[in-house]
Amino acid sequence: MKFYLIHPDDEKTSIFADVNYKKFRLRLSTGFVIPSKAWDEDKQKVTSKEPNYTGINVNLALVRGNIDSFVNDVKLYKRNISAAEFRKQIAKLLNPTLNDYSDVASEKSFIEYFEDWIKNTEKIQKLKPGTIGQYKICFNHLKNYQSEKNTELNFVGMNLEFYDSFLNYLNFDKMMVSNTAGSIIKVIKTFLKVMSEKGLNVNPQFVKFKAFKDSEAPTVALTDNELKAVETVNLDSELLNKVRDLFVLQTQLLLRVSDLKQVKAENINLENMTIGIYQEKTGDYLRIPITVKVQEILSKYHNQAPVMNILTYNKNIKEVNCTKKRTRS
Numbered sequence: 001m002k003f004y005l006i007h008p009d010d011e012k013t014s015i016f017a018d019v020n021y022k023k024f025r026l027r028l029s030t031g032f033v034i035p036s037k038a039w040d041e042d043k044q045k046v047t048s049k050e051p052n053y054t055g056i057n058v059n060l061a062l063v064r065g066n067i068d069s070f071v072n073d074v075k076l077y078k079r080n081i082s083a084a085e086f087r088k089q090i091a092k093l094l095n096p097t098l099n100d101y102s103d104v105a106s107e108k109s110f111i112e113y114f115e116d117w118i119k120n121t122e123k124i125q126k127l128k129p130g131t132i133g134q135y136k137i138c139f140n141h142l143k144n145y146q147s148e149k150n151t152e153l154n155f156v157g158m159n160l161e162f163y164d165s166f167l168n169y170l171n172f173d174k175m176m177v178s179n180t181a182g183s184i185i186k187v188i189k190t191f192l193k194v195m196s197e198k199g200l201n202v203n204p205q206f207v208k209f210k211a212f213k214d215s216e217a218p219t220v221a222l223t224d225n226e227l228k229a230v231e232t233v234n235l236d237s238e239l240l241n242k243v244r245d246l247f248v249l250q251t252q253l254l255l256r257v258s259d260l261k262q263v264k265a266e267n268i269n270l271e272n273m274t275i276g277i278y279q280e281k282t283g284d285y286l287r288i289p290i291t292v293k294v295q296e297i298l299s300k301y302h303n304q305a306p307v308m309n310i311l312t313y314n315k316n317i318k319e320v321n322c323t324k325k326r327t328r329s
Contacts (some may be wrong), residue, residue, distance in 0.1 A: 001067055003044050003060060006197050008036050014197045015039070015046075015056075019090055020070050026087055028199040030063060030094050032056050047274065051177075066093045074130070110153040111146065113200075114139055117191055138187040145169050158192055159205040174280075175310040176257045182211035227251060230320065242306045243316040245297045249305055250293045256280070256312055266305035 001020070006029070007013040014033050019026045034056065046053040070089060074081060081089075103229075118135045121127065128200035145166055146153050151309070163185075170181040189209050196202040198234070231248055235241050249260060253275065262277040269276065273290040290298075298304065 001064060001071075003030070003064075004041070005036060005039055007040075007193075010036060015060070015271065016197065017090075017094055017143070019067060021074065021086070022115075026199065027088050028087075028091055028094055032059070036288045063094055070085040091199070094244070110155060111139075111143055113155075113195065114142060114191060117194065134183060135187055137193075138184045138191075141170065141174070141184055142188075148173070155192070155195065155200055155202045158188075158203045160208060171212065172309040175261055175308075176256070176312075177310060178212045180258070185209050233320070235320065239312075240316060240320055242308060243313060244320050245300065246306050246308060246313060247317055247320065249294060249297055252291055255286075255288075257313055260261050261307065263298070265302070268303055270300070271314045276323040 002018045004016055004018060005013045006016045012033055013036050015030045016027055017030055019028070032046075034046055034050045038046050038047050038053065039045075046056045050056065067090060070093060073079070074086075104219075118132065118139060121135070122132050142153065145151075149165070149169070160323075166188075167181060167185070170176040170184060171178075176184075189206060189211070192202050192206040196204075196206075227248075230244060233244070235244060246257070246260065247261065249255075250257060253263070255263075256279075258280050259277060262280075263275055267276050268274075268290070273295075275288045275290060276285065277288075278285050
């Protein structure tokens, strides 16, 4: 057997074990993550550039001895062992914590692997609550995507076709801005990289998934007069009027565009003149007063916010603003 780095160009990466015996060839993670510069390929050892190099080297020597002993035992006694059982035994010798991912006979689904990964990460690694929160948000979006698209996600299907479909789902169906969608794509790539390192058959196209991010823009605040100008400007198309209504709702309710889709009849209390929603990004519950202007706009759309995807909105709100300037001048 041989040890090697799975992603040697990364700043930190996992040490993998390559085990060969007849028709069996396994590449599984040892569970050790080190700085790439701390690996001596020729000596198959971790150098002093990793603070815990002595302990890791001792463990790698034990792993090598245990695996060699197991393979020799299979050879000596000519044991009839299946590929699944061979893989499972090697995985146990490498790292007992990897059992959840190493049993190829497991009938766990993609979603179940993802949920187990979150639980395992939360238990073992000291991550910020916000990071685990992002993992859980990503998990929920994957579950919802699977349900709404009537499909079953799997590791082999993590290709560019899935990427395009899922990104469209986030941007258009969920009206998500690029930064938020990009953070979800990053979580998926992290998960798939870990699963690949565990030895699962992950489609290699996942490394091409791009997490697009909006460039930083200055914060812009409109004056009362400017807001009034947007509200009263004459617009010559139904689309621009709809965009303007959505913008006015946003300024009146102080909501993200992605949260406006929850402004609909079942969330509106006309007795108390309030709207109750859960924010998509934070999960916080908000109860927002309905102003006269908000009521006027909602009545045009059957007591709900006008429906529009985020890209169309972002593109055309600029046209509304330009029209306002031309009218004023």
